[in-house]
Each structure stands twice: as structure tokens, then as C-alpha cells.
Amino acid sequence: MGELSWKHHTLIQALMSRGPLEEKDFHSIFNGITGKNPGSAQPLFNEYLRKINKELAYVQFELRACRNQYNGKVYYGVVNNVADEQSKLGTKYSVPQIAFYKAVIEVIVHDTTAHGSISSVEALNIKLESQIQTEQGSQGSQSQIPPAFKSFSLSQKETTLNDLVRDRWLCSTSNGKIGLGVRSFLDLRSWFWINEVPSCDICNEAGVKADLCPNEGCNVRIHDYCLKMKFSQKRAARVCPVCGTEWQCPEFTVGEEEEVGVNNPTQSQGPSVDPPMRKRLRSCKAEELDGSGTGPSQTSSPDEGMGARIRRSARLRQT
Numbered sequence: 001m002g003e004l005s006w007k008h009h010t011l012i013q014a015l016m017s018r019g020p021l022e023e024k025d026f027h028s029i030f031n032g033i034t035g036k037n038p039g040s041a042q043p044l045f046n047e048y049l050r051k052i053n054k055e056l057a058y059v060q061f062e063l064r065a066c067r068n069q070y071n072g073k074v075y076y077g078v079v080n081n082v083a084d085e086q087s088k089l090g091t092k093y094s095v096p097q098i099a100f101y102k103a104v105i106e107v108i109v110h111d112t113t114a115h116g117s118i119s120s121v122e123a124l125n126i127k128l129e130s131q132i133q134t135e136q137g138s139q140g141s142q143s144q145i146p147p148a149f150k151s152f153s154l155s156q157k158e159t160t161l162n163d164l165v166r167d168r169w170l171c172s173t174s175n176g177k178i179g180l181g182v183r184s185f186l187d188l189r190s191w192f193w194i195n196e197v198p199s200c201d202i203c204n205e206a207g208v209k210a211d212l213c214p215n216e217g218c219n220v221r222i223h224d225y226c227l228k229m230k231f232s233q234k235r236a237a238r239v240c241p242v243c244g245t246e247w248q249c250p251e252f253t254v255g256e257e258e259e260v261g262v263n264n265p266t267q268s269q270g271p272s273v274d275p276p277m278r279k280r281l282r283s284c285k286a287e288e289l290d291g292s293g294t295g296p297s298q299t300s301s302p303d304e305g306m307g308a309r310i311r312r313s314a315r316l317r318q319t
Helices: 006-018 023-034 042-059 085-092 095-109 120-124 154-166 182-187 189-194 224-231 254-259 306-318
Strands: 061-067 074-080 170-172 178-180
Touching: 006 023, 006 042, 006 061, 006 074, 023 042, 023 074, 042 061, 061 182, 074 182, 095 120, 095 154, 095 170, 095 178, 120 154, 154 170, 182 189
Parallel strands: none
Antiparallel strands: 061 074, 170 178
16 A cells, blocks of 8 residues: 555544444544545545545455435445455354345345335344245255254344344334444445345435335335435426426425535545446336445444344244
């Protein structure tokens, strides 16, 4: 890393040691080591990120920005560009735990209601057999299921859920359900694309937690914060951009109209951090797709005592 100074190293170390940081905290660190505010020194900020990513590319890492779809806040983090889940989650998690995580996120992202979450009971009742695939791509037989998967108990699932929430791969949403954590939004962008998770019509990022077009025959979905950004513009018609159906959206105060478009990741991070995905063809929107840190309130573990309740409910379902 010959091109990088101690200032670049400090930014990398902050993200590696603390995990994903909310944009205001990452900007604060940048301001502290350079004396410059990223808002008023955007070219310098982008150049720092470009140099960092140039060097990180040699070890298949990347400094990336994403937006948390549950609270609309932008986060920065260092991600592993190796594709397999084992590499992303590291050696901390066992093979059954990684399979359980993958099964949970598949249920969440392929929810046709785009609520972006499932209940703890639903998560605990997910069977790992769904992750066993034969070479032909069909679900494996009982004889092909590893013993570790068969013996993966309800209490182990509960512990794994709590660990994944604590490590920010998952999150506990404001209504007490399980959603994707900020680390999943940072790391799984390619996975979303490969698995054809429907995208937001405004920003083209995966619409895991989004609002659906009121027209049931239209497949358009838009993130809440993208909706506010679009409809806060005084001349913008509050209709679906594809079918033209009127789209109900709360009225904005003057303050909201001024702030709603601020800190868009594609604007603040520079081209080297998070190049946008290729724009999908509009016709794809009309097709039916099969299966188609710093924010403690979003990443805290489930409330104490909840474990006993969800275990009891899950057992009742299994009987």
C-alpha cells in the first residue's frame, strides 16, 4: 500500500475495527484526520476513497457505501469481494449457521409484500433441508442431509439469530421482527442481482424493504426514502412512474423537503466506492419474478425474555 498515508490507514482501521459506520461518524473521522468536511471537500473525499479501493482491490476487499433500507441512513464499511458466504461470514460461524442465515435472508428478500422482515417464529421454523441441493438443482433427499443440519436445534437457531443480529448481518426491526442488517446490505449487492431480487425503480438497488405500487397488476417497488425524494419535488406528479397509478404519500413539511434528498450514497461516495448496477430493462419490471454499528436501535439484540416466547410458539407450530 505504497500510495496510502497514515490518514488512509486510519480510515480503513476505523471501519475494520468498528464495523460499518454511519455516514456522519465516518465523515467525522475523515474531518478529524484531514481537517476537511466531506460535504465541502467532496473531490478530496472521493480521491481518498479511490486510493483506498485501488489498494484494497489487491486483497479482494472494497470500501463501500450503502443505505440501510429500514432507517434510510447511509453507512460505510469494508467488504469482502469473495463471492461465497463462508468467506463473508468468516470462520466464526459453522456450516449449519451459515446455511440458516442464507435460508433466512432468502425468505426475507423474496417476500412479495416487500416488508423486508419475518417474525422470529418464522425464522426459527425454517428448515435447513431447503439449503441442500443435489447436482441437478432439486432438493436433496433425507440421506443427503448432513447430520449437523439434522441436529441443528431450536435453541441453536435462536442463539444464531441473536449472534447474527449482534454482528449486524441481521437486525431487529422497530416492530420486533427480523430484517437484514447493514452488513448484509453492504456485502450482498451482487447476490441480490444474481438472485433477481426486484429493484427499486428510483435508485435501482434491491427493493428488500420498499413500498409497492398501489396497482396490483404493476410490479414497481420504491424505497420509502426514494419515494420521499421523488415526491418532495414540487413539480413531481405523485404517480407510479410506470403505470401512472396515483401513489399515496404523506405530505412533507418544509424541513423534510429540504433534507429528504441529502446524503444519497451515489452522490456522496464518489464513483470509486459503489458503482451503480446496470439499469435493468424497463420490460423486466413487468415480469413476475419467482421468489420475486452506529445505529444501536437497528442492530440491538432481541428483547430479553423474547427467546422463551418464540421457542414456545415455534414448538407449538411444529406439533
